Amino acid sequence: MRLRIDHRTTLSYDQQISEAYTEMRLKPMDAGGQRCLSFNLVTEPRGEIMQYLERRRNDVRHFDVLAPHTRLMVHSTSEVLTPIKLIDEEHELSPLDQFDFLMPSTYTPEDAKTRRFATTFVQDDARDTVFALMHAVYTHLKYVPGATDVRTKADDVLTLGQGVCQDFAHVMIASCRCQGIPARYVSGYLNDPASDGRNGASHAWMDAFIPGSGWISLDPTHNCEQTENYVRLAVGRDYSDVPPTRGVFKGKAKETLDVQVSVHPL
Amino acid sequence: MLSRVAESLYWMSRYIERAEDITRILTVNFHALLDARLEDSQQGWQSLVSITGDDPLYKRNFPEYSARNVSEFLLWHPSNPNAVMACLTQARENARSVREQISIEMWEHINKLYFLIKEVNRSAVLRGPHEFFSQVRDGSQAFQGVTDATLTHGEGYEFIILGKHLERAEKTVRILDVKYATVNTMVEGTPEASLQLVAMLKSCSAFEPFRREYASVLQTSRVAEYMLLSQQFPRAVLYCLLRAQRAVGVLATDTSIPMSNQAARSNRTLGRMCAELQYLDIQDVLGEKMHPLLLKQLRLMNLVGDEITRAYFNTQVILPGPKSQQQQQQQ
Amino acid sequence: MMTTEAMNRSSTQPIVNGDYDIGAFFDEMFESPGVPRPHYKILLDHLTTLNAGTFEERRRAADISFLYQGITFTVYGQQEGIERIFPFDLIPRVIPHAEWDILERGLSQRVTALNHFLHDVYHEQRIIAEKRIPARLVFGAKNFRREMIDIDVPRSVYAHITGTDLIRDEHGNYLVLEDNLRSPSGVSYMLENRQAMKRTFARLFENYGIMPIEHYPQELLSTLRSVAPHGDPDATVVLLTPGVYNSAYFEHSFLARQMGIEIVEGRDLVTHDNHIYMRTTRGLKQVDVIYRRVDDDFLDPLAYRQDSLIGVPGLINAYRAGNVTLANAIGTGVADDKAIYAYVPDMIHYYLGEEPILQNVPTFLAENDLDRSYILANLDKLVVKSVNESGGYGMLVGPHATTEECERFREKIQAYPRDFIAQPTISLSRHPTYLNGELSGCHIDLRPYVLAGETVKLVPGGLTRVALRRGSLVVNSSQGGGSKDTWVLYD
Structure with a gap:
C-alpha cells in the first residue's frame, strides 16, 4: 500500500533554552519489503540536518540549535510503499543479534513473573508459541493510555495489567526472550482506517525470530501480524534503542511536548 | 584562552x-x-x-x-x-x-x-x-x-590585572565613601578629624605616599583628591581605572578578530569613567556632592564587571564562518 | 606514624642492618641474605652510608615538596574527599636492561594484539564467529559499546594509552596481572618521582646509567597528534577532565601543562554541525583530538547518561563523523574486562600468529561451570575479582578473608557468575622499603605505560607501586599503597 505520513513534533519551553541537540529516527526504513519513496524533514529553528545509518539500518537525523529559543519544531513528511507482511531478508542471526535479541535489555529485564507468565503458553513449535504469546498479551493487558509512562518496564506493565502499545510490545518481547525466542522492538506508524480508539498513528510492535523461517512481525496491541497498514521506522532491543526523537538542552525550562501524526493511503 | x-x-x-x-x-x-x-x-x-x-x-x-x-x-x-x-x-x-x-x-x-x-x-x-x-x-x-x-605577561596576566584593579578601585571608593561621610561632620583641623583622615589614608596604605607628596598639610580635600584622582598612587581610584582600561584595551586589540560588541562596551565604559575623573576638579565635588559621585562610580564599576563577564566569560556562542553567522541572524 | 622517642632512639642507626628478612619471597634487591643482585650493588653501597635520621630528613623534604606542589590525589569513601599525597618511598626499584627489553617487547606485542581485538569486535567480529572467544563474554561485557560498531578510527588504534600491571612471582617471572585500557592513571607520579629522586640522590644518578623518562609528555603528544582526523599535523589537542574534584585532577593538569595543551571540562566544549569547539575569550576554536580522562558513560549526555553534567552533548556524533579523535577510543573497556583478559594470549596467537612473550596469571572464569566449581571449593586460597571494578575495589583475597566475606562472595559468584574471575594467590616479589627507621621487604608491582599511535612505544620505566602495610598485597593508592621510582639501566 502507498501511504503518506505527516509527523509534527513541537517542543515548547516556559523560558529560553540554548544549545539544544535533537536526534530523530523518523525516516521509514528501506527494509523488510518496505520502500521509502520520499522523505522530507524541516526544523524550526532551522539547523543543518546531519544523518547516519545505524548498524540495523535505522536512519538517524540530528541537528543542533545553539542560540536561545523557546520553541523547537520538527516536521517530517514521507511517502512509503508497504508490503502486505514483513518480507524477511535474514535467515540466520549474527552472533551479536543472537545475543542482543535474546538477552534482557533496559525495558525488558529478566524476571520470574514474566517467565511464569510466558511458560504457560509454550507450544511445541516456536511459531505457535509466539502466536499464543501474542494472544495472551492481548487478552491479559488492557489498553489504557496514561496508565504507564515512557519509562515503564515490561515487568511493571505485567504487574499493572495495563499500558499502551510500547508496553504491549515490551511484555511480548520479554516473554519471547525468556522462551529462547529472539525478539526485537519495532517503532513505526499505523494506518488505522477503522480506528477503534486505540492509539492513532504512531505505533510500536515487535518481531520474533523463528529458527528456520526467519523474522515474523506481530502486533500484540491488535493481536495480529503486521499488515500493509504498518510503516516501519526503526528496530532495536527495546524502546531505548529507537526513540523517534531524543534530545538534550541547556537551561532550566519546563518542556511541553506536542505530537501530531497523520497517516493517509494514497 | x-x-x-x-x-x-x-x-x-x-x-x-x-x-x-x-x-x-x-x-x-x-x-x-x-x-x-x-x-x-x-x-x-x-x-x-x-x-x-x-x-x-x-x-x-x-x-x-x-x-x-x-x-x-x-x-x-x-x-x-x-x-x-x-x-x-x-x-x-x-x-x-x-x-x-x-x-x-x-x-x-x-x-x-x-x-x-x-x-x-x-x-x-x-x-x-x-x-x-x-x-x-x-x-x-x-x-x-x-x-x-x-x-607570562599575556592574556591571562591581563585578566589578573583587570580583576585586581577593579577590586581595588571599588574598595577605595567604599572606604572614601564611608570615611568621608564621617569626616565631613567634623571640624577641619581638630584632632578627631585628623585621626579619621589618617585612618582613611592608612586603609589604603596611602598615608606615607600622601605625606611625601603633600608634606604636612592634612586637609580633607587634599586627602580626597589623592585617593580619588592620583595617577601615580597604585590604590587611587583613577590609577586603578586607568590600569584596568589598559588591560581591557590589550585584551580587545591583541587579536585579529574585531572587538566584540561587549568587549567594546566595557572599553567604552571604562574610558568614560577615566575621562570624567581626569577632568574633575575636586572642589566641585566636596561636601554633599561626594556621596552621589562615589555611588555613580560604584554603579559604573558593576556595569564594567557585567560587560567583561558577557564579553569574555559567558560568551554567547559566536560561530566561526559566514554561514553560521547567517544562521544566527535568522534566529 | 612514629613517635618522637622512637625517632630519637633510631636516628643514628644505619637503615641497612642485619635484621632485613628476605622471607619466602622473590626479593628484588637481594639474591640471598646480605648479597645484593649486581644491578643493586651501587645503590646498596650508598644506602649503607645513611642513618635513619638523615634518611628521614630527606624523606620529609620530598613529602613537603610534593604537598606544596599540590601533587595529591583525593580519597573518597569517607564523608568528603580528602587530599593526600601519594606516599613515596625513596628506595628506587632497579631493572636491568635485558629484563626491560623483554618487558618492552612483551607489552608492545600485547597492546598490538589488544588493538587488533578491539578493531575486530567493532567490525567483522571474526574472533567470535570463529569461536575463539565466547560471544556472550564479549557482548555481555559492561563496556562493550554497540554504537562503536562500524565506526572507523584513525590508524585503527583504539587504546592509545595502556597501563599494564605486571607482577613477579616467587621465581621472579614477570606476569601480566591486568591491562588498563580505559584511562590508566599514575604516569604523573612516575615523572614526579624521578624529579624527587634527582633532587634527593643527585650523586647516585651521575654514574648509575639510568635511562631517562622525562620525554614521556612529548611522546604522548606526538602519539595523540598521529591519530588526528585526516592526519592533520597541526591538530589542536586538548585534555578533557571531569574537573578539579576528580581524584586524578593533579595528573590531568600536570600532563596538560607538560604537553602545552589546554585542559578543558565538558562545559568548555560545544558541538556544532558535527564539529567540536572550545569556548575561548576570542570565540569558538575547533578541537581535533581529545585526550579524555572521562569515562565512556559520561562523555555525551545525548548518547549515554542524560544526567551527565561533565559531558559534551553531540560529541559521539562528531566522533562518528570522523571530525574528532577520542583517546582512548570509546569501548576500549571491553578489552580490559577481567574475564576477557584470560583470552589475551589467545588473541596474540590469533591476530599476530606469535607466542606471547609475557604470560598471564592463571585465571578461572566463574562463567564456566568447571571453573566455578573449582572457585567455590577453593575460595580461601584464591583471589576473586569483580570483572568490571578496578583500583582494588570489589576484590576478595581468600587467604586473608573472614569466613563471612567468603560467604558473601560465594553468594555473589553464584548469582552473577559473569561478573567474577579468580586467580591463585601469587607471592608478589618484595622490595626493600623504608619503614620506621629501617628497610623492610614490601610487595610491589609495576605499571609501564604503552603508547600506540603511528607506532607502539614505551618510555623505559613505569610506576612501581608498593604495599606499605606490612604483609598487604594491595598496592593501589586508594588502598594504602605508595610508589617508588623505577630505574631502567642502560645496557
Missing part, C-alpha cells in the same frame, strides 16, 4: 585582593578604634562593615558592633561570603581549577596563604591580630609579586 580559565584568573585575582583589602581595613581601624570612646568605637566598627557593603548580613548574625564580633565577621564567619577566609578559599579554588595556567610559585604562595588562615589559632588572633594581619598582607603581596615575576 578558554573563557572559563580567564574567568577563574580574574576572580582568583579579585578574591586575593579583596582578602588583602579587608585585612588592611581591619588592621588600621583595630588600633585606631581601641583608642576611641565607646560610642565612637561602636560607630567606627559599624563603618568597617559598611565598607564591605555587608551590613544587612551582619545584623542578621550579630546583635551589636564590637571589635570581636566585627573581626570575626570579616575574618571567617561562615555566613559571610566576603570574609577573608571565604575569599582565600575562593581564590584557591579558582587557582586550583586553572592550576596548569599559573606558575608553580603562584600556586605555592596561594596555598601557603590558604593554610595560614585555615590553620591559625583563631582566639589568639582575636586577642592580638597584628602579627596575623601582616602575614596575610605579606602573603597577598608576595603572591602579586610572584605573579608579576613568574607568569
Whole structure:
C-alpha cells in the first residue's frame, strides 16, 4: 500500500533554552519489503540536518540549535510503499543479534513473573508459541493510555495489567526472550482506517525470530501480524534503542511536548 | 584562552585582593578604634562593615558592633561570603581549577596563604591580630609579586590585572565613601578629624605616599583628591581605572578578530569613567556632592564587571564562518 | 606514624642492618641474605652510608615538596574527599636492561594484539564467529559499546594509552596481572618521582646509567597528534577532565601543562554541525583530538547518561563523523574486562600468529561451570575479582578473608557468575622499603605505560607501586599503597 505520513513534533519551553541537540529516527526504513519513496524533514529553528545509518539500518537525523529559543519544531513528511507482511531478508542471526535479541535489555529485564507468565503458553513449535504469546498479551493487558509512562518496564506493565502499545510490545518481547525466542522492538506508524480508539498513528510492535523461517512481525496491541497498514521506522532491543526523537538542552525550562501524526493511503 | 580559565584568573585575582583589602581595613581601624570612646568605637566598627557593603548580613548574625564580633565577621564567619577566609578559599579554588595556567610559585604562595588562615589559632588572633594581619598582607603581596615575576605577561596576566584593579578601585571608593561621610561632620583641623583622615589614608596604605607628596598639610580635600584622582598612587581610584582600561584595551586589540560588541562596551565604559575623573576638579565635588559621585562610580564599576563577564566569560556562542553567522541572524 | 622517642632512639642507626628478612619471597634487591643482585650493588653501597635520621630528613623534604606542589590525589569513601599525597618511598626499584627489553617487547606485542581485538569486535567480529572467544563474554561485557560498531578510527588504534600491571612471582617471572585500557592513571607520579629522586640522590644518578623518562609528555603528544582526523599535523589537542574534584585532577593538569595543551571540562566544549569547539575569550576554536580522562558513560549526555553534567552533548556524533579523535577510543573497556583478559594470549596467537612473550596469571572464569566449581571449593586460597571494578575495589583475597566475606562472595559468584574471575594467590616479589627507621621487604608491582599511535612505544620505566602495610598485597593508592621510582639501566 502507498501511504503518506505527516509527523509534527513541537517542543515548547516556559523560558529560553540554548544549545539544544535533537536526534530523530523518523525516516521509514528501506527494509523488510518496505520502500521509502520520499522523505522530507524541516526544523524550526532551522539547523543543518546531519544523518547516519545505524548498524540495523535505522536512519538517524540530528541537528543542533545553539542560540536561545523557546520553541523547537520538527516536521517530517514521507511517502512509503508497504508490503502486505514483513518480507524477511535474514535467515540466520549474527552472533551479536543472537545475543542482543535474546538477552534482557533496559525495558525488558529478566524476571520470574514474566517467565511464569510466558511458560504457560509454550507450544511445541516456536511459531505457535509466539502466536499464543501474542494472544495472551492481548487478552491479559488492557489498553489504557496514561496508565504507564515512557519509562515503564515490561515487568511493571505485567504487574499493572495495563499500558499502551510500547508496553504491549515490551511484555511480548520479554516473554519471547525468556522462551529462547529472539525478539526485537519495532517503532513505526499505523494506518488505522477503522480506528477503534486505540492509539492513532504512531505505533510500536515487535518481531520474533523463528529458527528456520526467519523474522515474523506481530502486533500484540491488535493481536495480529503486521499488515500493509504498518510503516516501519526503526528496530532495536527495546524502546531505548529507537526513540523517534531524543534530545538534550541547556537551561532550566519546563518542556511541553506536542505530537501530531497523520497517516493517509494514497 | 578558554573563557572559563580567564574567568577563574580574574576572580582568583579579585578574591586575593579583596582578602588583602579587608585585612588592611581591619588592621588600621583595630588600633585606631581601641583608642576611641565607646560610642565612637561602636560607630567606627559599624563603618568597617559598611565598607564591605555587608551590613544587612551582619545584623542578621550579630546583635551589636564590637571589635570581636566585627573581626570575626570579616575574618571567617561562615555566613559571610566576603570574609577573608571565604575569599582565600575562593581564590584557591579558582587557582586550583586553572592550576596548569599559573606558575608553580603562584600556586605555592596561594596555598601557603590558604593554610595560614585555615590553620591559625583563631582566639589568639582575636586577642592580638597584628602579627596575623601582616602575614596575610605579606602573603597577598608576595603572591602579586610572584605573579608579576613568574607568569607570562599575556592574556591571562591581563585578566589578573583587570580583576585586581577593579577590586581595588571599588574598595577605595567604599572606604572614601564611608570615611568621608564621617569626616565631613567634623571640624577641619581638630584632632578627631585628623585621626579619621589618617585612618582613611592608612586603609589604603596611602598615608606615607600622601605625606611625601603633600608634606604636612592634612586637609580633607587634599586627602580626597589623592585617593580619588592620583595617577601615580597604585590604590587611587583613577590609577586603578586607568590600569584596568589598559588591560581591557590589550585584551580587545591583541587579536585579529574585531572587538566584540561587549568587549567594546566595557572599553567604552571604562574610558568614560577615566575621562570624567581626569577632568574633575575636586572642589566641585566636596561636601554633599561626594556621596552621589562615589555611588555613580560604584554603579559604573558593576556595569564594567557585567560587560567583561558577557564579553569574555559567558560568551554567547559566536560561530566561526559566514554561514553560521547567517544562521544566527535568522534566529 | 612514629613517635618522637622512637625517632630519637633510631636516628643514628644505619637503615641497612642485619635484621632485613628476605622471607619466602622473590626479593628484588637481594639474591640471598646480605648479597645484593649486581644491578643493586651501587645503590646498596650508598644506602649503607645513611642513618635513619638523615634518611628521614630527606624523606620529609620530598613529602613537603610534593604537598606544596599540590601533587595529591583525593580519597573518597569517607564523608568528603580528602587530599593526600601519594606516599613515596625513596628506595628506587632497579631493572636491568635485558629484563626491560623483554618487558618492552612483551607489552608492545600485547597492546598490538589488544588493538587488533578491539578493531575486530567493532567490525567483522571474526574472533567470535570463529569461536575463539565466547560471544556472550564479549557482548555481555559492561563496556562493550554497540554504537562503536562500524565506526572507523584513525590508524585503527583504539587504546592509545595502556597501563599494564605486571607482577613477579616467587621465581621472579614477570606476569601480566591486568591491562588498563580505559584511562590508566599514575604516569604523573612516575615523572614526579624521578624529579624527587634527582633532587634527593643527585650523586647516585651521575654514574648509575639510568635511562631517562622525562620525554614521556612529548611522546604522548606526538602519539595523540598521529591519530588526528585526516592526519592533520597541526591538530589542536586538548585534555578533557571531569574537573578539579576528580581524584586524578593533579595528573590531568600536570600532563596538560607538560604537553602545552589546554585542559578543558565538558562545559568548555560545544558541538556544532558535527564539529567540536572550545569556548575561548576570542570565540569558538575547533578541537581535533581529545585526550579524555572521562569515562565512556559520561562523555555525551545525548548518547549515554542524560544526567551527565561533565559531558559534551553531540560529541559521539562528531566522533562518528570522523571530525574528532577520542583517546582512548570509546569501548576500549571491553578489552580490559577481567574475564576477557584470560583470552589475551589467545588473541596474540590469533591476530599476530606469535607466542606471547609475557604470560598471564592463571585465571578461572566463574562463567564456566568447571571453573566455578573449582572457585567455590577453593575460595580461601584464591583471589576473586569483580570483572568490571578496578583500583582494588570489589576484590576478595581468600587467604586473608573472614569466613563471612567468603560467604558473601560465594553468594555473589553464584548469582552473577559473569561478573567474577579468580586467580591463585601469587607471592608478589618484595622490595626493600623504608619503614620506621629501617628497610623492610614490601610487595610491589609495576605499571609501564604503552603508547600506540603511528607506532607502539614505551618510555623505559613505569610506576612501581608498593604495599606499605606490612604483609598487604594491595598496592593501589586508594588502598594504602605508595610508589617508588623505577630505574631502567642502560645496557
